[in-house]
Amino acid sequence: MSLDAEQVKKIAHLARIEINEADIPGYAATLSNILDLVDQMAAVNTDDVEPMAHPMDASQRLRADVVTETNQREQFQSVAPKTEDGLYLVPQVIE
Amino acid sequence: MYHNKTLAELSAMLQAGEVTSVELTQHFLDRIKSKDGDINSFITVTEEQALAQAKAADERIAAGNGVALTGLPFAQKDIFCTQGVRSSCGSKMLDNFNSPYDATVVSKLKQAGAVMLGKTNMDEFAMGSSNETSFYGAVKNPWDLKKVPGGSSGGSAAAVAARLAPAATGTDTGGSIRQPASLCNLTGLKPTYGRVSRYGMIAFASSLDQAGPMARTAEDCALLMNAMAGFDEKDSTSIDKEVPDYSAGLNQSVKGLKIGLPKEFFGEGLDPKVAECVDVAIRQYQDMGAEIIDISLPNSGLSVPVYYVVAPAECSSNLSRMDGVRFGHRCDEPKDLEDLYKRSRGEGFGEEVKRRILIGTYALSAGYYDAYYIKAQKLRRLISDDFKQAFEQVDVIMGPTSPNVAFNMGEKSDDPVSMYLSDIYTIAVNLAGLPGMSIPAGFADEMPVGLQLIGNYFEESRLLNVAHAYQQQTDWHQRCPSGFED
Structure with a gap:
């Protein structure tokens, strides 16, 4: 399986990562090598095998829907790049 | 001291x-x-x-x-x-x-x-x-x-x-x-x-x-x-x-x-000097009264390919939280929200992290999910089942931790796949969720060799x-x- 420059750009867009144009061929080459490695999976028939999501097939624990945390907004926002009046600031989204 | x-x-x-x-x-x-x-x-x-x-x-x-x-x-x-x-x-x-x-x-x-x-x-x-x-x-x-x-x-x-x-x-x-x-x-x-x-x-x-x-x-x-x-x-x-x-x-x-030795851990790719240290360590266990049993983990050879679908897929999802909004690096003067995401992530992540996010994003994207992620999860079960069968016969599994001693800086950094293969004996243990150890077991070319122990x-x-x-x-x-x- 090999990826071309256009596919790499599309995946980078889906992942919301900017990649310099000059670096695209390098990514295309290494990602293609990784996919060649991954393609070895096709060698084994898995038609009747149940996919395994958890090592012990455990499911997520549920808890009662009650408040367990105290409000620490100020502390959490102290590490944010930009806040105002308790809100996270980003560039304007809606005109 | x-x-x-x-x-x-x-x-x-x-x-x-x-x-x-x-x-x-x-x-x-x-x-x-x-x-x-x-x-x-x-x-x-x-x-x-x-x-x-x-x-x-x-x-x-x-x-x-x-x-x-x-x-x-x-x-x-x-x-x-x-x-x-x-x-x-x-x-x-x-x-x-x-x-x-x-x-x-x-x-x-x-x-x-x-x-x-x-x-x-x-x-x-x-x-x-x-x-x-x-x-x-x-x-x-x-x-x-x-x-x-x-x-x-x-x-x-x-x-x-x-x-x-x-x-x-x-x-x-x-x-x-x-x-x-x-x-x-x-x-x-x-x-x-x-x-x-x-x-x-x-x-x-x-x-x-x-x-x-x-x-x-x-x-x-x-x-x-x-x-x-x-x-x-x-x-x-x-x-x-x-x-x-x-x-x-x-x-x-x-x-x-009862110590199980999987034949797949002693094959091609293992440095003979590392193999010798591991053999000596296992003989020492024999001298201490342990019984050695040859076993097979037939699907373990696929653990590296399976891992390089499962781990990147999960990382692409986990690392989406690093978006320059609530914590961490934010780019200068973003012109809109998409620019903020893309440049913050493009600047904040190094090359290998980007590579893995991209592989994971690809494996999870529409049209590829079944061929990659579901296929990997199915193989994960086969790899895990191999261990289950092995532990019906043995108490612990032993082998080398790494196929080689420490390599030179820069030797593998431009070739991700060869770097990935240095974890060929350890990855299956994570896929199965089992406990594993590495302990010092001698030296090859004056560099340390580890013996891996895997338990139920x-x-x-x-x-x-x-x-x-x-x-x-x-x-x-x-x-x-x-x-x-x-």
Whole structure:
């Protein structure tokens, strides 16, 4: 399986990562090598095998829907790049 | 000197009043100052906090309330969130991130009174096997400064090997405790998935990640496990199962122990000199009364390809939280929200992290999900079932931890696939969720070789016991790299 420059750009867009144009061929080459490695999976028939999501097939624990945390907004926002009046600031989204 | 003693020995000295925690802590801080320039094993040294914790520990011991770890210095992998202290995960993305809370592992070690010397270097977001992907520069192997210490817990491994700390925490997603332990002559334990809380441990691949101890001896790993293990409500995959006293089982006999040797771990690709060390170690177990049984893990050869779908898929999802909005790196003057996401992530992540996010994004994208992610999960079950069958016949599985000794810096950094293959014997254990260890088992070309021990679910005690028995008869684990003895 090999990826071309256009596919790499599309995946980078889906992942919301900017990649310099000059670096695209390098990514295309290494990602293609990784996919060649991954393609070895096709060698084994898995038609009747149940996919395994958890090592012990455990499911997520549920808890009662009650408040367990105290409000620490100020502390959490102290590490944010930009806040105002308790809100996270980003560039304007809606005109 | 203090730095040549184990945690257990230092603990006894503290309890007997032969040394204070402040003296010990100062000793290790001084060593870090004078020697870490050579190996770059720490990202942050928390001198002031460490001395304050040491002082509190001395008071606690004097009041008679100390436990085994009280007052003992250790190094914390920088993947664990530590309140008020930079928690970078080896990434530019989190270079400015002073965590607002403690990981559960961090608070448990604090409660025990252990003294954190600082945060250790690591591959960025734990993605690497050589510690060359860190934003803070590569870590060097104390056994040969031209060679890598392994990864991703390479800073923890190098720090303990160089006697800059008596022990350290690590995390292991595909071998990140065991492989650096092997390459630096340490004892490292990756517990059963769910045994140690993942809360506050910056997530890489959530169905594989597990924290564990790295030290010089199995006895010291047991001491750390006693504090680290246990159920945590804050981790939804934590397992609610009683924690045994890991120190209590150390001295059981290994007579009659059934050791399985998977033929797949001794084939092509294994350095013959590494194979020889492993063979000698296994013969030693035989001399101690263990029984050797040949087994097969027929699907284990697919564990690297399976891992490089599952782990990137999970990381692409986990690392989506690094978006420049609530914490971490934000680009200058974003022109719109998409630009903010793309440039913050493009600037904040290093090349290997980007590569894995891209692979994961691709594997999860429409039209490819079944062919990659579901296929990998099916193979994961086959790999796991192989182990289940093996453990019907044997008590532990043994083999090499890594196919080679430490490689040269730069040797594999341009070739991701060859780097990935250095975890060929460790990855299957994470896919199955089993506990695994690496222990020092000799030297090839003057570099350390690790023996891997794999146990059945929740059999950390047995692994520690089997490792301890070997360490009572050998002195590989006591060897110190030259230049770091004094």
